[in-house]
Amino acid sequence: MQHEVPSAGSREKVLEVAEALFARRGFAGVGLREVAETAGLGKSSLFHHFKGKVQLYFAVLERVLRRMDLCLQPLFAAAIAPAARLDAVIDGLIDTLVEHPGSARLLLRALFEDDDFAPETLSEAEPTERILESLIARLDALLREGVAQGVFRPVSTPHMVQTLIGATVYHFASGDFGETLLGSPLCSSEQVRRRKDELRALLHHGLTAPAVVPSGG
Amino acid sequence: MQHEVPSAGSREKVLEVAEALFARRGFAGVGLREVAETAGLGKSSLFHHFKGKVQLYFAVLERVLRRMDLCLQPLFAAAIAPAARLDAVIDGLIDTLVEHPGSARLLLRALFEDDDFAPETLSEAEPTERILESLIARLDALLREGVAQGVFRPVSTPHMVQTLIGATVYHFASGDFGETLLGSPLCSSEQVRRRKDELRALLHHGLTAPAVVPSGG
DNA sequence: GTCTATACTACGATAGAC
DNA sequence: GTCTATCGTAGTATAGAC
Numbered sequence: 174m175q176h177e178v179p180s181a182g183s184r185e186k187v188l189e190v191a192e193a194l195f196a197r198r199g200f201a202g203v204g205l206r207e208v209a210e211t212a213g214l215g216k217s218s219l220f221h222h223f224k225g226k227v228q229l230y231f232a233v234l235e236r237v238l239r240r241m242d243l244c245l246q247p248l249f250a251a252a253i254a255p256a257a258r259l260d261a262v263i264d265g266l267i268d269t270l271v272e273h274p275g276s277a278r279l280l281l282r283a284l285f286e287d288d289d290f291a292p293e294t295l296s297e298a299e300p301t302e303r304i305l306e307s308l309i310a311r312l313d314a315l316l317r318e319g320v321a322q323g324v325f326r327p328v329s330t331p332h333m334v335q336t337l338i339g340a341t342v343y344h345f346a347s348g349d350f351g352e353t354l355l356g357s358p359l360c361s362s363e364q365v366r367r368r369k370d371e372l373r374a375l376l377h378h379g380l381t382a383p384a385v386v387p388s389g390g
Numbered sequence: 391m392q393h394e395v396p397s398a399g400s401r402e403k404v405l406e407v408a409e410a411l412f413a414r415r416g417f418a419g420v421g422l423r424e425v426a427e428t429a430g431l432g433k434s435s436l437f438h439h440f441k442g443k444v445q446l447y448f449a450v451l452e453r454v455l456r457r458m459d460l461c462l463q464p465l466f467a468a469a470i471a472p473a474a475r476l477d478a479v480i481d482g483l484i485d486t487l488v489e490h491p492g493s494a495r496l497l498l499r500a501l502f503e504d505d506d507f508a509p510e511t512l513s514e515a516e517p518t519e520r521i522l523e524s525l526i527a528r529l530d531a532l533l534r535e536g537v538a539q540g541v542f543r544p545v546s547t548p549h550m551v552q553t554l555i556g557a558t559v560y561h562f563a564s565g566d567f568g569e570t571l572l573g574s575p576l577c578s579s580e581q582v583r584r585r586k587d588e589l590r591a592l593l594h595h596g597l598t599a600p601a602v603v604p605s606g607g
Numbered sequence: 608g609t610c611t612a613t614a615c616t617a618c619g620a621t622a623g624a625c
Numbered sequence: 626g627t628c629t630a631t632c633g634t635a636g637t638a639t640a641g642a643c
Binding site: 197198199200201202256259278281284285286287289309323324325326328329331332333334335336338339340342343344346347348349350351354355356367368371372374375376377378379380381382383 | 414415417418419473476495498501504542543545549550551553555556557560564565566567568571572585588591592593594595596597600
Binding site for chain 2: 634635636637638639
């Protein structure tokens with residue numbers, strides 16, 4: 174029973190190819206012809222899998238978000254202290270972003286491009302919005318819990334969510350710029366580890382050095 | 391000598407319009423026809439001011455970066471302690487991002503889109519790269535100075551640069567998403583002030599609450 | 608030198624016939 | 626699942642009006 178399943182295989186292949194292209198060049202910058210040919214299909218064959226470009230885009234986005242959700246859900250649900258849970262969630266988020274190149278960019282684009290999509294296609298965006306909202310809600314709830322327990326400072330949790338997104342999603346979306354800045358590939362295991370450590374340290378201590386007790390003068 | 395200077399006026403108008411459009415939809419998502427007509431010109435008239443789309447794009451980007459550079463340069467040069475200088479730079483950066491809507495998005499795009507521009511047009515990007523590099527270099531130097539003086543923890547300065555970009559540029563580029571998250575306009579004076587305070591507090595203290603001395607058991 | 612009109616080529620998304 | 630057609634619009638070049 175190892176016969177080819179061209180339709181399912183094609184769909185996956187298309188989604189994979191489209192994910193990379195949309196991540197690199199954004200919605201407007203990608204042509205269906207390019208997607209189709211890279212996936213080894215004729216341009217029009219795409220329409221047997223996706224009704225149009227918008228549908229393909231949201232299918233790609235939804236797949237990415239589902240992947241993240243599946244990865245993060247157990248971490249959010251772990252029965253451990255908020256501080257440790259936040260660390261685990263951040264590590265997990267970074268891991269998914271690294272594991273699936275393009276995720277970070279695609280997500281970043283989805284976050285900051287107030288996509289002016291046609292009114293008719295708004296319903297296509299709904300599933301992705303739902304997943305995204307639930308992820309954000311979980312993160313916000315985790316922060317609130319920590320604040321309520323007094324283990325976190327009384328921060329504005331939405332602002333902290335934004336900061337965390339910037340520190341993770343933006344970082345791993347920053348491509349050549351980030352790579353030049355760091356001097357080595359963003360997704361090298363060394364730099365990934367570094368990123369986790371730096372972010373964790375920032376959250377635990379801030380940037381300023383621990384205050385020294387004025388002893389000698 | 392107050393006579394109209396139509397060419398300079400048109401050029402400025404085009405740059406203004408193009409800045410907003412490129413910020414909203416990115417390079418590929420903008421048509422020259424739309425730019426021209428919004429600026430009150432015929433499509434072909436653009437080509438008397440800019441050789442092509444790529445040149446227009448980089449002209450816009452360069453203008454944005456120059457504006458930022460002009461604003462931040464004195465702040466970087468201030469003869470005050472690194473910690474206070476960093477605070478001033480961050481506040482100044484946020485102020486420019488807020489003052490010129492679109493700056494944040496345009497900059498964010500420029501940072502994470504490894505623009506696959508034609509080999510011939512690479513020279514157009516050079517001035518913008520120079521300004522950007524100098525800004526980053528100054529920020530990195532400031533962080534290094536603080537670390538050297540022992541007022542900052544021994545952080546990886548490139549990673550901290552990335553975090554700061556995320557916390558400022560991404561935040562103010564996040565549009566509807568950020569606005570929904572915060573519950574009020576990103577650029578409202580209240581939320582801007584909040585952003586500065588939250589970021590400053592994060593840098594000074596981290597997220598975790600100040601450790602309580604175990605007194606009562 | 609500054610703007611405009613028209614034309615050209617390429618490619619976009621989509622639809623219907625095989 | 627592929628091929629070809631359609632039709633709009635993209636970016637660009639040329640020729641001309643102020």
